Amino acid sequence: xxxxxxxxxxxxxxxxxxxxxxxxxxxxxxxxxxxxxxxxxxxxxxxxxxxxxxxxxxxxxxxxxxxxxxxxxxxxxxxxxxxxxxxxxxxxxxxxxxxxxxxxxxxxxxxxxxxxxxxxxxxxxxxxxxxxxxxxx
Numbered sequence: 001x002x003x004x005x006x007x008x009x010x011x012x013x014x015x016x017x018x019x020x021x022x023x024x025x026x027x028x029x030x031x032x033x034x035x036x037x038x039x040x041x042x043x044x045x046x047x048x049x050x051x052x053x054x055x056x057x058x059x060x061x062x063x064x065x066x067x068x069x070x071x072x073x074x075x076x077x078x079x080x081x082x083x084x085x086x087x088x089x090x091x092x093x094x095x096x097x098x099x100x101x102x103x104x105x106x107x108x109x110x111x112x113x114x115x116x117x118x119x120x121x122x123x124x125x126x127x128x129x130x131x132x133x134x135x136x137x
Contacts, residue, residue, distance in 0.1 A: 030037045
């Protein structure tokens with residue numbers, strides 16, 4: 001029985017040695033940087049680093065744009081407040097009828113059409129003296 005146990009143990013050790021040899025060969029192929037999975041992992045690692053840098057740049061640009069937009073928004077709010085104050089102060093101005101220039105803004109309707117015709121400006125066209133002259137050739 002000891003002989004059979006020794007033969008089975010030698011066969012198991014031989015099988016484990018073959019398994020380790022095959023595993024070693026596959027691991028060498030896997031870890032080469034030029035070809036195989038090692039190369040693919042190295043390329044992906046470089047791409048991840050590039051994408052991380054691009055993401056950081058985009059984040060910095062977005063935060064700068066957000067800060068500029070907040071500044072513009074604050075300026076617009078201040079301008080809106082000033083406009084509201086100006087509009088509110090327009091209520092304190094005298095009415096146009098009380099001002100001396102009221103006739104220019106709101107002229108009174110003419111009651112007499114003959115008076116309106118007399119007040120209307122008239123334009124006279126005159127022919128120039130050049131119409132009768134001929135051009136020299």
